[in-house]
Amino acid sequence: MFDRLIRRLFGYLVNGEHSPLAMTNKVVPDYTVVPDVERDRSPLEKAESILKRMTMDEKITMLGGFDMLSIHGNERLGLPPVTCSDASAGVRCFGRSTAFPVPVAMAATWNRDLLQRIGESIAEECRAKGISILLGPGVNICRVPTCGRNFEYLGEDPFLAAELVVPYIEGVQGRGVITTVKHFAGNNSEYDRHRMNSEIDERTLHEIYLPAFKAAVQKGRSRSVMCAYNPLNGTYCSENRMLLTEILRDTWGFDGFVISDWISLYSTAGPLKAGLDLEMPSGKYLNPDKIKPLLEQGVLNPEDIDRPVRNLLRVFFEMGIYDRPTKDHAFVEWGGAHSQLSLEGAREAVVLLKNEDRTLPLITSNVRKIAVLGRLAVDTTTCGGGSCCVKSWDKVNILDALRRAGEPDSNVVFVKSRKGSILDPETVRQADAVVVCAGYSATDECESYERSWKLPYGQDELIRNAARLNPHTIVVLISGGDVETESWLGHVPALLHGFFLGQHAGTAIAEVIFGRTNPSGKLPFTMARRWEDILATRFYVERPATFSLARIFGPQGIPGIRKIRTMRYGEQLMVGYRHFDTNRVAPQFPFGFGLSYTTFALSQPVLSSRILKKGESLTVTLTVTNTGQHRGAEVVQLYVSDRDAALPRPAKELKGFIKVHLDPGASATVSFTLSDEHLSYYDPCWHQWVAEPGEFMLLIGTSSRHILSEEAFILSGE
Ligand code: BGC
Secondary structure: OOOHHHHHHHHHHHHHOOOOOOOOOOOOOOOOOOOOOHHHHHHHHHHHHHEEEEEHHHHHHOOOOEEOEEEOHHHHHEEEOEEOOOOOOOOOOOOOOOOOOHHHHHHHOOOOOHHHHHHHHHHHHHHOOOOOOOOOOOOOOOOOEEEEEHHHOOOOHHHHHHHHHHHHHHHHHOOOOEEEEEOOOOOOOOOOOEEEEEEEOOOHHHHOHHHHHHHHOOOOOOOOEEOOOOOOOOOEEHOOOHHHHHHHHOOOOOOOOOOOOOOOOOHHHHHHHOOOEEOOOOOOOOOOHHHHHHHOOOOOOOHHHHHHHHHHHHHHHHOOHHHHOOOOOOOOOOOHHHHHHHHHHHHHHEEEEEEEHOOOOOOOOOOOOOEEEHHHHHOOOOOOOOOOOOOOOOOOOOOHHHHHHHOOOOOEEOOEOOOOOOOOOOHHHHEEEEEEEEEOOOOOOOOOEOOOOOOOHHHHHHHHHHHOOOOOEEEEEEOOOOOOOOOHHHHHOEEOOOOOHHHHHHHHHHHHOOOOOOOOOOOOOOOOOOHHHHHHHHHHOOOOOOOOHHHHHHOOOOOOOOOOOEEEOOOOOOHHHHHHHHHHHHEEEEEOOOOOOOOOEEOOEEEEEOOOOOOOOEEEEEEEEOOOOOOOEEOOOOOOOOOOOOOOOOOEEEEEEEEEEEEEOEEEEEEEEEEEEHEEEOOOOOOEEEOOOOEEEEEEEOOOEEEEEEEEEEEEOO
């Protein structure tokens, strides 16, 4: 009880959708300074020219932020300050902006083009407001469902996350705004995130937790990376040279800059030597008083200061940030086409998980009386809590959206409930359909702590009670991930996953319920039947959802104040469907799963060859046909299974997906191209990826468990 109160208060004040911080109306001033450099020089030459003229104090000052979200400029040399903003679901803290579906909901669309357009729109709002750095996207893998930040990431699969983060980055950076891919790395839990040492073996790190970062910097060319709060394998990420230099720069060729997470430094020389470039939100450790003595003692040398300053300047010049007015009024700060796009994203994200006896869609002419239950129907959560939370200005809750979507004479009634019991059972009994909205608010599911696995506040009981009174009970889940469903799923005929869908959450859900939108979302994570079915929970903290202010604030930025604890990623590669499918554990709903109001048929795939030679590629082609009555979309998924690897491998791994939108009766040809890169695994003996010759299977289907065809082929050693 006390726990809940504190969590609510904390969430309200600091993190929630209604938090005073989320509503902050920060304004970026219009700066008029012009950089004192020749315009036709390359970004590097410009950076060098500025660097040469900066005093040591000026350089050091640039290494620490100010005013929570800003990076120092240099008036003397004509450099304006640079402003950052969170992040992946829209611009936060700078007045009114468009609230898009949260990243895990974007991932549920499996639609690359949509993510690119959302990225473009968010960047346009940044440009209009004078923001040059977006503090996202986040790509930490969903390992355990209770992590309070899973909603902010792109699901459980490294390939899916890698494929989706690239177009998002291209969208944002294509509009001249820097992306900051985060939190690098091993930040897969919010439990005591400042002192939980993530112990991850080399292979697991490279196969599961790093691919999305790698794609973000190599394919997407994200110009910035944010390091995580936690230590990784014994060293804080902010001073982890293996991560920030050996992997990021030396192996992947990253040439942007690395930002700290907010208050994640614990020393001065360590981060600079490891490859960090900027301390945020202020120079607590990277300031003249701390750095100068280290320079005098020879612990640091001048290049340790020049390197990060050069990185910052070069990227700012490269992105045109120093060469344009702070704000671009050609772009809108919110609304208009962006609002439409937010609705489009929300529509495509909804996942229809269960639909017995065609309970959905509701036919308005038959369904006149609808009883709506659950506080989230009225206070519909549109984002998870924390720095990803964008206040929704034009929010429509589910109740109002259902009222708008129904016939004018239909009767949509909200029925109050308390701790799971229904206060007006008669209305529920007599309704033609019942909609129970259950899940989490932005203070329940939030950055800085973990949420419960079971629905809180007796909502599971509420669902069972509603279903007992009325068999036509539809559940809408509002959450950023997997939730315990086993205790009530059998009682209800229909279930939708409604995520946190941004400002149009209510409208999108109502449209799906009434069939105006045909659902096409697919789960970007597995839903388990039981907590213990998730292998990673065996290595997780006990009772992760217990709340503690000391755990949240205690050790930030203060070395040695509390002991580091280690969380071993003992499940290794067996994350999400890799575990369920390899170890033959039945999921509640598999990864990649989602129903539609129409049906699809997939033809037999045709392979361009049964032998793939190293360095060459193989094409797989098939036809998808909409065999039902409604326009809809299907996601064709391609998994690869290695039949005879020297090291144990998961039973299958996603290596391709294509979403197609089709009218009834229409067909589309889809084709996947595979190379040996798709077949390789990370060999810790060689410290590199290897594609081992031998037999592989191509598995094509519409979820990790719904495989429609299996085709064998050989990777030849030649
Ligand atoms: C979060 C970051 C965020 C930063 C700035 C931190 O608490 O971990 O993801 O970008 O705050 O708001």
